[in-house]
Amino acid sequence: MTFAEKIEKLWDLRGLFAESLGYSLLIAFGAVVLGFIIGVILAVIRIAPKTNPVIRFFDKIAVLYITVIRGTPTLVQLLILYNSVLVWFKRMPTNLLVPIIAFGINSGAYMAEIIRSGISAVDIGQMEAGRSLGLSWIITMRRVIIPQAVKTVVPTIFNEIIILVKETSVVSYIVLKVNSVQKYDLLGMAEKQGLATPACYLVFLFFAALLYLAVVMLLTFLQHLIERRLKKNER
Amino acid sequence: MNGNLIEIRGLYKYFGKLQVLKGVSCGIKKGERIVVLGASGSGKSTMLRCMNLLERPTFGEVWLDDNLLTPVDPYLHEEIIRSSRTYKKKLAAAQGKDDGLIAKIKQEDLLHEKNEGPEYARKMKAYYRQYYLDENLARAKVGMVFQHFNLFNNLTVLQNMTLAPVELKKKTKEEATEKAMDLLSMIGLTDKAQAYPSTLSGGQKQRIAIVRSLCMDPEVMLFDEPTSALDPEMVGEVLDLMKRLAGDGMTMVVVTHEIGFAREVADRVLFMADGMIAESGTPAEIFGAPKTERLKTFLSKVL
Numbered sequence: 001m002t003f004a005e006k007i008e009k010l011w012d013l014r015g016l017f018a019e020s021l022g023y024s025l026l027i028a029f030g031a032v033v034l035g036f037i038i039g040v041i042l043a044v045i046r047i048a049p050k051t052n053p054v055i056r057f058f059d060k061i062a063v064l065y066i067t068v069i070r071g072t073p074t075l076v077q078l079l080i081l082y083n084s085v086l087v088w089f090k091r092m093p094t095n096l097l098v099p100i101i102a103f104g105i106n107s108g109a110y111m112a113e114i115i116r117s118g119i120s121a122v123d124i125g126q127m128e129a130g131r132s133l134g135l136s137w138i139i140t141m142r143r144v145i146i147p148q149a150v151k152t153v154v155p156t157i158f159n160e161i162i163i164l165v166k167e168t169s170v171v172s173y174i175v176l177k178v179n180s181v182q183k184y185d186l187l188g189m190a191e192k193q194g195l196a197t198p199a200c201y202l203v204f205l206f207f208a209a210l211l212y213l214a215v216v217m218l219l220t221f222l223q224h225l226i227e228r229r230l231k232k233n234e235r
Numbered sequence: 236m237n238g239n240l241i242e243i244r245g246l247y248k249y250f251g252k253l254q255v256l257k258g259v260s261c262g263i264k265k266g267e268r269i270v271v272l273g274a275s276g277s278g279k280s281t282m283l284r285c286m287n288l289l290e291r292p293t294f295g296e297v298w299l300d301d302n303l304l305t306p307v308d309p310y311l312h313e314e315i316i317r318s319s320r321t322y323k324k325k326l327a328a329a330q331g332k333d334d335g336l337i338a339k340i341k342q343e344d345l346l347h348e349k350n351e352g353p354e355y356a357r358k359m360k361a362y363y364r365q366y367y368l369d370e371n372l373a374r375a376k377v378g379m380v381f382q383h384f385n386l387f388n389n390l391t392v393l394q395n396m397t398l399a400p401v402e403l404k405k406k407t408k409e410e411a412t413e414k415a416m417d418l419l420s421m422i423g424l425t426d427k428a429q430a431y432p433s434t435l436s437g438g439q440k441q442r443i444a445i446v447r448s449l450c451m452d453p454e455v456m457l458f459d460e461p462t463s464a465l466d467p468e469m470v471g472e473v474l475d476l477m478k479r480l481a482g483d484g485m486t487m488v489v490v491t492h493e494i495g496f497a498r499e500v501a502d503r504v505l506f507m508a509d510g511m512i513a514e515s516g517t518p519a520e521i522f523g524a525p526k527t528e529r530l531k532t533f534l535s536k537v538l
Contacts, residue, residue, distance in 0.1 A: 128289055129385035129444075133399035133451060134375030143398060147389040 001199040009200050010207055013193055020189035021211055023176065027099045027185065028165040034104025035164070036157075039111025042066065044141070046116050062112070069109035075170045078102045082174050093180040099171045103164060110160050118153030119145055151230045158223040162216050169212075186211060239298070240265045240455055240486055241286055241377075245311055246295035248281050248510075255281045256292070257510040263455070263488060268481050270497040271490045272521075273507035274533060279490045282507065283457050286488065287377045288370050299376065300454070302368030307359050310341045315358050319351040375403055378448030378456040382463050384440040386432040392419070392443055393428040396450045403451075411450065418446040422476060438469030442476050455486040462493060494537055498522060506530050 001009075010017075042062045050056050069077070081102045082090055089097045122145050130140030172188035184192055190208040194201030239262035248256040255278045263269055273279045284290040285297055288304055296311060297304045309315045316322050316337055325336055340346065387395050396415035400406040406414065419425045422442045432440055441461055448456060458477065462470045474496055481487060481500045491497065497504055497518055504521040506514040508529045514521065522538075525531045 123383075123385070125381060125383050125385035126387060129379075129381065129387065130399075131371075132287055132289060132374055132377070132379035132381075133448070134371050134373075134403055135399055136371055139402055143402070144387045144389065151389075 006200045006203045009197060010203055016184075016193070017186070017189055017207065017211070020184045020186045021215075023096070023178075023183055024165070024168050024171075024186040025215065027096060027103065027171060028161075028168045030096075030100035031103030031107055031164055031168070032161050034100060035107025035111045035160075038104065038108025039115050042108065042112035043115035043119060046112065047119050049137070066109045066112055069106055070113075074103070074106050074167055075173060077106055078170060079173060081105070093177060095175075095177050098174065099168065099176070103168060106167075107160060107164050111157065114153055114156045114160060115149065118149035118156075121152050122148045154223065154227055154230065158219060162219055165215055165219070166212055238265075239263060240267075240300060241488070242298040243282070243285065243292075244296045244298070245308065246282065246285055246292045246297070248278070248285065248290060249293045255510055256285070256295075259295075259507075259510070259512055261505065261512060261515075263486065265454075265486055266484050267486055268500055268502045269488045269505060270501040270503075270518075271488065271505045271507060272492075272494075272497065272533070273513075277507040278510040279505075279507045280459055283459050283488060283490050286457055287374050287379055289379070298366075299368065299373050301366070302373065303363070303366035304368060304370060304373050307362050309346055309355075309359065310344075312362070313337055315355065315362065316340055316346070318354040318358050319346055320355065321345050321347070321351060323352075371403075375399075375405070375451055376454045378445075378451060378453035380441070380445050380448060380456065380458045380461045382460040384432075384437070384444045384464070386435075386440055386444055386447070388432050391429050391431055392424070392435075395432070395443065396447045399447075400450050405451065415446075415450055418449055419443075422446060436469060437465045438472045441465065441469075441473045445473075445476055445480070449480075455488065456480065458487065458489040458491065460490055460492070462491065492537065494522075506533065508533070 042065065045055065045058045045062045048055050048059075050059060078099065082098055086098045086101060089095055089101070119141075126144050126148065127137075127140055130144050131137070135143070168185060169187035171185045172191060176183045176185065176188070186208050190201075190204040194204050242260075242262040244260050246256050246259040247254070257278075259278070259282055271279045271283065281290055285292050285295075288297065292305060294308055294310065295305070296308050307315070309319070319340075322336065322340060325340070326333060329336065386392075387398065390398060393412065393415055396418070397406075397408065397411035400411040400414070401408050405411075416425060416428065419428055424439060424443065427435065427439065427443070432443075435443070445456075445461075461477070462473050465473060470493070474493060477487070477489070477496070478500055487500075489496070489501075501518050503515060504518050505512050506521060506527075506529075508527075514525065514527050514530050521530070522534065525534055
């Protein structure tokens with residue numbers, strides 16, 4: 001097969017690759033949203049003053065969660081969840097929720113640490129000023145601390161999102177279904193087509209790599225846009 | 236509560252092993268202007284921060300307007316000590332003779348919250364219920380100005396001022412904005428209403444921090460070294476604003492190193508040393524005729 005023929009083959013498959021990229025992005029997006037929600041909740045629990053036993057209890061849970069999730073490989077977590085807790089989701093005709101939840105749970109632990117560090121980086125005087133005016137801890141958090149934490153946290157959050165987008169490639173280890181039809185993520189598609197046409201395998205892999213790279217560059221652009229936006233707010 | 240707006244009683248504060256306050260009591264009447272002096276580390280800032288519970292005293296009570304802000308400190312109430320099992324046991328052991336027993340219990344911290352019996356628990360709870368005021372409600376009545384200004388960096392000057400009154404439903408947005416603009420025009424900074432704190436000078440920040448507190452219509456203002464972080468040329472504008480407040484009859488407690496301000500404005504000066512109020516009196520007494528050695532040394536250094 002000449003190179004031109006390989007490219008032609010790739011061009012024939014463009015619809016399938018586009019679809020698989022769509023699934024990769026959908027999973028990543030869902031996981032980012034879920035991970036962010038989990039992350040904010042865990043971070044707030046970790047940072048809350050440990051004045052009552054309920055908060056102390058949840059704090060212990062949060063620490064355990066973060067330790068376990070950060071301490072085990074994503075792929076292992078995905079496979080364990082796929083075959084245990086999420087088995088009900090796995091059996092649904094559309095099982096995209098399995099990787100979304102698994103990656104969301106994974107990302108939540110990292111996001112929690114990122115957000116916590118962002119909140120701790122805000123000067124303690126800001127909280128004191130809020131409290132001294134009679135605002136509650138929660139309101140001061142929401143109106144003063146978190147908006148400032150967001151700014152310091154944007155670069156690291158994007159770092160986490162970028163890692164997550166690429167890490168979704170491990171879903172090719174499990175069977176994705178949409179309306180009971182098997183579907184593939186970007187890497188899964190490259191693998192599948194590579195098996196069908198071994199001569200083109202490497203080309204497909206490079207193409208997949210190129211698409212991941214494009215997505216990440218887009219995200220980086222978005223990050224800079226947001227950073228600039230947030231900076232403007234200061235002047 | 237003998238008419239004190241703020242009263243602190245038997246305040247002790249430990250940071251780990253470090254004893255910062257060692258039994259501080261004082262009352263502040265409405266309209267009184269108190270200046271607190273003392274070397275750094277003498278506990279003056281901690282005492283001030285206890286007054287609005289930014290720091291929680293280890294022992295002792297803080298009262299605002301006849302409301303209790305801290306938990307009940309049993310050692311301050313003999314009738315509560317008398318209801319405790321420890322007291323009853325000791326009394327029985329001493330065949331009913333009470334001489335010095337209460338003092339001994341206070342001294343040696345003999346009460347154990349959990350096993351002093353139902354009568355004690357009931358008294359503690361009843362006292363608490365009768366006088367307790369939620370800390371957020373209390374803080375809304377007590378303005379605080381910090382050494383490092385602590386304006387909210389993510390909000391404009393106007394938003395800084397209207398946030399608390401609007402969130403706490405003390406004022407509508409329109410009322411709060413109107414009040415804020417009035418206050419800004421009083422300090423001549425109306426043109427900064429839409430500016431962010433990072434664009435302001437230290438003196439401007441501190442004056443805005445002061446009027447931000449005023450937006451809550453506080454009954455008393457606490458100042459924690461308000462001029463210590465300022466460049467010398469900006470100290471004057473902040474002190475002028477504080478004098479103006481004093482002239483308007485605001486109750487103020489000011490921790491400062493500005494001796495001139497103390498002389499001119501204070502009704503009463505407290506001198507703190509070693510976590511205690513070592514001496515208190517009018518400016519004339521404190522500066523004219525210091526009694527203790529510590530105050531004399533302190534004054535010789537700062538004057």
